[in-house]
Amino acid sequence: MALMGANLGRRIWQRTMIRLACHDGLRTRVESSDRLVALAGRFVAGPDVATAQRKAEEFAQAGIHASIYYLGEYVDSEALVEENVKNIIAAIEHFSQTNLDWFISVDPTQIGYSISDELGWTNAQRIGAAMANAPEGRYIMVDMEDASYVDKTIELYERLVGSNIPAGITLQTYLFRTEDDFKRLAAQGATIRMVKGAFVASRRIAYTRKRDIDDAYLRLTLLALSPGMKEAGLRPIFATHDDRILDILTLVAEANGWQPGEYEIEMLLGVREPLQRQLAGQQHMVRVYMPFGEAWWPYSIRRVGENPANVRFVLRALLGKR
DSSP, X not given: OHHHHHHHHHHHHHHHHHHHHHOHHHHHHHHTOTTTHHHHHHHOOOSSHHHHHHHHHHHHTTTEEEEEEXXXXXXXXXXXXXXXXXXXXXXXXXXXXXXXXXXXXXXXXXXXXXXXXXXXXXXXXHHHHHHTTSOTTOOEEEOOOSGGGHHHHHHHHHHHHHTTOOXXXXXXXXXXXXXXXXXXXXXXXXXXXXXXXXXXXXXXXBOOSHHHHHHHHHHHHHHHTSXXXXXXXXXXXXXXXXXXXHHHHHHHHHXXXXXXXXSEEEEETTSSHHHHHHHHHTTOOEEEEEEESSOOHHHHHHXXXXXXGGHHHHHHHHTTOX
């Protein structure tokens, strides 16, 4: 009974944080608050692409690579979508002039899919054209949003690949359907970033208990690191801070002949940085999700939603403490 209550409380907490993230009036007030800007400093690389580059260079000195992301979530106007697309393209052009190892994450809704599929695909092609001038090995990582966008997101990824635009796909393991999606895409030699899933979904389509979500992630981790997936050309990216999963995946990868660089571990900026450096020091391929931009509130409050312990950063910011 206590476990059921804890799971319900977690879902209510996540749902509340997502509502706060989507509240335009609150976002405007918060993002202009000098005190709360300190919260952004915890989870966000900086307000512009130049500060993102400096942060990426800082991590590169420790052997950690960058997954860059321009902040522009939950937009529903063509003007804001256009601003997002221009900044994403500018980031690609900027990072292409560096020697850094990076890929760029893109949300379908931030490039227009919340308005129309036609607008979203047109903008995806524009971003793909910019990637044509990027160094080899750089690509677009298609982010996964809430469950209502799964089919559109996978279709976007497949259209990019079908147009010879380098791309990877993010899958959320808390959804029941993900194992089938994973098997189909992995058999094609896809680059797949696996996340547990930060959104709240119905029990009809998703695991809602933490233990079940963790177990689902572990099952797909073991599948991803099987010899058959290696032969298929899968490149798995394990986006997790879970010690149990990290311990298991590193042992299984070695046992099944996966070499450093054939799989990756990805973590969030501002979360468990000593562990990131430790893993990189052990020759694991570690990448940090590195968002930048001025629209930092939706992203930062969702980090609080994922882990209530992160609320301490909000309180410290309100009190003017580092």
